[in-house]
Amino acid sequence: MNRIAxxxxxxxxxxxxxxxxxxxxxxPDYFERYVSTVNKYNAKVTMFTVTNLFETRRKLFEKLAAxxxxxxxxxxxxxxxxxxxxxxxxxNSQKAYEDFTGAKPIxxxxxxxxxxxAGLGHLLDHxxxxxxxxxxxxxxxxxxxNNLHMPNVPFRVTRADGKSLVEFPFTxxxxxxxxxxxxxxxxxxWGAYSLLLRLFGLPExxxxxxxxxxxxxxxIPRSTVGGLEGWAMRRNSAAAFNIFxxxxxxxxxxxYSFAFVSEAYSLVAGESLPxxxxxxxx
Numbered sequence: 001m002n003r004i005a006x007x008x009x010x011x012x013x014x015x016x017x018x019x020x021x022x023x024x025x026x027x028p029d030y031f032e033r034y035v036s037t038v039n040k041y042n043a044k045v046t047m048f049t050v051t052n053l054f055e056t057r058r059k060l061f062e063k064l065a066a067x068x069x070x071x072x073x074x075x076x077x078x079x080x081x082x083x084x085x086x087x088x089x090x091x092n093s094q095k096a097y098e099d100f101t102g103a104k105p106i107x108x109x110x111x112x113x114x115x116x117x118a119g120l121g122h123l124l125d126h127x128x129x130x131x132x133x134x135x136x137x138x139x140x141x142x143x144x145x146n147n148l149h150m151p152n153v154p155f156r157v158t159r160a161d162g163k164s165l166v167e168f169p170f171t172x173x174x175x176x177x178x179x180x181x182x183x184x185x186x187x188x189x190w191g192a193y194s195l196l197l198r199l200f201g202l203p204e205x206x207x208x209x210x211x212x213x214x215x216x217x218x219x220i221p222r223s224t225v226g227g228l229e230g231w232a233m234r235r236n237s238a239a240a241f242n243i244f245x246x247x248x249x250x251x252x253x254x255x256y257s258f259a260f261v262s263e264a265y266s267l268v269a270g271e272s273l274p275x276x277x278x279x280x281x282x
Contacts, residue, residue: 005256016225024212051096085119181209
């Protein structure tokens with residue numbers, strides 16, 4: 001299979017903003033710069049969307065879809081990390097997606113990657129064909145994870161009744177398992193991050209993670225995010241669009257073809273993938 005890169009945008013309100021704005025869509029300068037960068041590389045964006053935003057941000061989403069190659073996918077209904085993939089979240093997000101697009105969703109991404117056995121079961125029961133929630137990496141803290149045992153490539157989650165779905169993990173840089181994301185490139189700085197990419201590389205199927213606020217977090221006034229997290233998110237904030245440009249250029253120059261996640265799913269669905277039994281999921 002050829003190298004495939006999927007640019008993903010987790011569409012949610014700006015983190016730590018009391019007014020719940022989405023400045024990437026609402027600020028003309030941010031909007032135009034994002035659009036021009038995506039189109040510069042003929043990239044395709046899969047927007048994992050908090051589906052309760054379909055009603056309140058419909059016109060902004062339609063405006064973005066008219067300017068770049070964009071597909072919608074599901075990022076839960078309310079973006080509650082403590083209820084990331086409950087039955088209500090799955091049902092409500094599916095209905096909101098269908099109401100907005102007129103089609104059934106095939107993909108899901110849980111907030112902060114908090115997918116679990118029950119949530120995967122709900123996705124299987126509701127006909128989802130892929131999930132994109134697992135971080136095959138390590139992060140401490142309240143919403144942390146340790147998934148170093150998980151593959152860094154698409155794999156299949158199977159259930160005893162014969163149903164299955166494909167898991168697209170958040171791509172990490174090979175061997176060292178640093179997440180392939182705009183936020184991490186900002187945190188390390190482009191010099192160090194690009195060195196890691198050169199030394200260790202990426203898998204053949206690579207999903208690039210981004211959020212709207214990654215592009216301008218340092219410019220959000222009165223942010224409620226403080227401490228180490230706030231410091232990390234503000235690092236290199238003014239250079240975020242340039243770093244995003246560098247990431248897309250690295251993918252292009254590395255021989256990757258840009259695709260929607262749905263297209264990547266179509267390519268890998270028939271492949272022999274590593275398999276994880278849902279019954280043994282931890």
